[in-house]
Amino acid sequence: MSAAAPGGAAAxxxxxxxxxxxxxxxxxxxxxxxxxxxxxxxxxGEQAERLLAALRAEVGGEPPVGATGYGRKRVAAGRAxxxxxxxxxxAFALAGRPGxxxxxxxQDTKVIRVGPGGEVQDFxxxxxxxxxxxxxxxxxxxxxxxxxxxxxxxAARAARPVTVSSTCTVFAESEVISLxxxxxxxxxxxxGLHAALASRTAAMVRGAGEGELxxxxxxxxxxxxxxxxxxxxxxxxRVLPEPQLAGALGAALxxxxxxx
Numbered sequence: 001m002s003a004a005a006p007g008g009a010a011a012x013x014x015x016x017x018x019x020x021x022x023x024x025x026x027x028x029x030x031x032x033x034x035x036x037x038x039x040x041x042x043x044x045g046e047q048a049e050r051l052l053a054a055l056r057a058e059v060g061g062e063p064p065v066g067a068t069g070y071g072r073k074r075v076a077a078g079r080a081x082x083x084x085x086x087x088x089x090x091a092f093a094l095a096g097r098p099g100x101x102x103x104x105x106x107q108d109t110k111v112i113r114v115g116p117g118g119e120v121q122d123f124x125x126x127x128x129x130x131x132x133x134x135x136x137x138x139x140x141x142x143x144x145x146x147x148x149x150x151x152x153x154x155a156a157r158a159a160r161p162v163t164v165s166s167t168c169t170v171f172a173e174s175e176v177i178s179l180x181x182x183x184x185x186x187x188x189x190x191x192g193l194h195a196a197l198a199s200r201t202a203a204m205v206r207g208a209g210e211g212e213l214x215x216x217x218x219x220x221x222x223x224x225x226x227x228x229x230x231x232x233x234x235x236x237x238r239v240l241p242e243p244q245l246a247g248a249l250g251a252a253l254x255x256x257x258x259x260x
């Protein structure tokens with residue numbers, strides 16, 4: 001592949017996630033020049049090629065590509081990179097300093113201790129059950145017919161969180177329907193769902209030790225989840241700028257050999 005023109009794109013990064021596909025173009029200094037975010041399609045290889053082609057058309061040239069995420073090996077990229085490394089690099093670049101990164105996506109939840117050079121010092125991961133991921137909220141909120149745009153408002157209106165005790169997404173879905181039928185308020189159930197997920201996630205975060213808590217991933221766009229985590233942990237949660245792009249940015253930086 002030819003190098004990017006001076007001042008143009010130096011690398012492309014792609015994060016092929018289970019829920020969304022994210023792609024970025026960066027310059028030699030690591031600045032994001034262009035980005036794309038779309039819901040993931042079953043034929044993720046074809047979708048990725050289309051997104052990368054759109055980025056190339058926008059920034060010009062044929063910059064090298066780094067790919068990460070669960071679908072990284074289905075993508076035509078020069079380098080396939082692990083998610084943990086890419087998210088650490090991307091978070092370090094977006095935050096400008098080290099910390100404890102909580103990345104909540106549709107398929108898994110990652111807690112990564114990011115060192116002063118953007119390196120991974122330690123990590124923990126929940127990828128065994130949807131109850132500890134964004135999929136838990138996605139499934140049950142859809143069943144309750146609560147769109148994401150209304151979630152924070154619903155949770156804020158709640159006088160109290162309604163306890164949701166099921167730790168399985170399927171059983172929790174049945175439980176919240178029963179709670180509604182028994183007269184529990186919708187806003188209290190919404191708040192309780194977020195409190196339940198925050199409680200499960202908090203144990204992973206505490207295991208990573210002290211440090212500024214950074215948050216990335218699609219769930220970071222849910223203000224109710226951010227508030228529930230801060231309450232469960234008793235510490236502030238800093239949502240990274242453009243939190244969905246951390247993995248894709250880290251993949252692009254890795255191609256350049258940069259920490260951010």
